[in-house]
Amino acid sequence: MTTTQNTYAYPVQITQRVTITYDASPAHVGKLEYAVDFIVPENTPILAALDGGVVDVKQDSNVGGEDKSYDTQGNYIEIQHAKNEYSIYEHIRQQGSLVKIGDKVKTGQIIGYSGKTGWIAHLGPHLHFDVHIYLSNNPEDYQTLKIHWKE
Numbered sequence: 001m002t003t004t005q006n007t008y009a010y011p012v013q014i015t016q017r018v019t020i021t022y023d024a025s026p027a028h029v030g031k032l033e034y035a036v037d038f039i040v041p042e043n044t045p046i047l048a049a050l051d052g053g054v055v056d057v058k059q060d061s062n063v064g065g066e067d068k069s070y071d072t073q074g075n076y077i078e079i080q081h082a083k084n085e086y087s088i089y090e091h092i093r094q095q096g097s098l099v100k101i102g103d104k105v106k107t108g109q110i111i112g113y114s115g116k117t118g119w120i121a122h123l124g125p126h127l128h129f130d131v132h133i134y135l136s137n138n139p140e141d142y143q144t145l146k147i148h149w150k151e
């Protein structure tokens with residue numbers, strides 16, 4: 001098991017109405033083992049979990065659902081941090097990003113709004129979050145890390 005070297009803040013404001021789940025999603029297997037889902041209503045503000053630079057954004061999709069076939073249609077924001085760790089925020093709503101590739105962001109900054117695009121399985125609208133490292137230049141060759149959360 002590998003833990004993040006950086007310490008991350010939660011990517012949504014945590015209230016009694018937010019459920020945090022690591023293993024409810026059928027997608028959280030293999031390289032996504034340490035991903036976490038925050039069950040939140042659509043349009044919940046998403047917060048940068050750490051200072052970093054935006055490296056990828058997809059926000060053109062308006063499609064999502066329970067079937068795995070929706071997997072490639074999810075919108076997301078990906079941020080690069082120190083130590084070559086990357087965080088990703090998935091299922092954001094169409095045109096739900098407030099940032100673009102190349103932007104610098106600060107911990108806690110609102111970067112977008114949650115939604116239900118892509119493969120959301122049985123969870124309903126939620127924010128998928130994980131921290132990963134790349135093992136080669138192939139974007140599919142990554143592994144998630146157990147997240148060290150900021151207290």
Ligand SMILES: [Zn+2]
Nearest residue numbers: 025035037128
């Ligand atoms: Zn997830």
